Amino acid sequence: MKHSEAFVRLVDEVMPEIKEVTIEEVKEKLGKMAPNSSFHLVDVREDNEWDKGRIKGSIHIGRGVLERDIETLIENKSDEIVLYCGGGFRSALAAFNMQKMGYGNVYSMQGGIRAWREKEYPEEC
Numbered sequence: 001m002k003h004s005e006a007f008v009r010l011v012d013e014v015m016p017e018i019k020e021v022t023i024e025e026v027k028e029k030l031g032k033m034a035p036n037s038s039f040h041l042v043d044v045r046e047d048n049e050w051d052k053g054r055i056k057g058s059i060h061i062g063r064g065v066l067e068r069d070i071e072t073l074i075e076n077k078s079d080e081i082v083l084y085c086g087g088g089f090r091s092a093l094a095a096f097n098m099q100k101m102g103y104g105n106v107y108s109m110q111g112g113i114r115a116w117r118e119k120e121y122p123e124e125c
Contacts, residue, residue, distance in 0.1 A: 003089065011089045014096040021107045023115050026082055030057050038079040044094045045085050045113070055084065055116055056124045063090050067097055077102045084109040084116070 003011075029039055041058040043050055050060045061069055063085065074081060081103060083091035091108040098106045109116075117123070 001086070007089070011092055014092055018092055018095040018099065019107045020088075020092075020110045021082055022110050023119060023121065026055075026084075026109055026116075027121055029080075029082070030055075033057065038076065040074055040079060040081045042074075042081060042083050043085070043113075044083050044091055049086065051125075053113075053123045053125050055113065056122045058084070063094055066094050067101065070098065070101070070103075074103075078105055081106045082109050083107070085112045087112040087114050 026041065030041065033039055041055060043054050043058045043060045044063040044066055045060075046062055046064075047060075050062075054060065059073065061073060081098070083094050083098075083106065085091040085094075088108060088111050091112065095106050095108040111118075
């Protein structure tokens with residue numbers, strides 16, 4: 001998908017302010033995840049994107065309602081949270097906003113689900 005110049009500029013502005021993780025790091029974290037873990041993998045894509053497939057073990061909070069609903073789903077602001085979207089742009093913006101809300105251990109997954117799928121890592125429908 002071709003993004004508008006204004007959108008790309010906005011993402012470029014927040015990138016130095018956020019932390020990112022690779023898909024390999026996320027896959028490793030999921031493999032080590034214990035019950036009641038303080039690690040959360042959050043899909044911020046739209047509902048229709050979520051319905052077509054998602055990373056196994058992730059939860060869904062659409063980008064449009066993330067700031068409104070995140071505190072009801074993840075109360076502990078020191079939990080480790082990795083956000084992902086289609087290609088890493090929306091999750092970067094979401095990570096920036098979550099940091100402003102006081103979440104101190106939030107990351108955006110580089111490349112999004114597109115990069116995850118290129119490696120043929122596990123998904124669920």
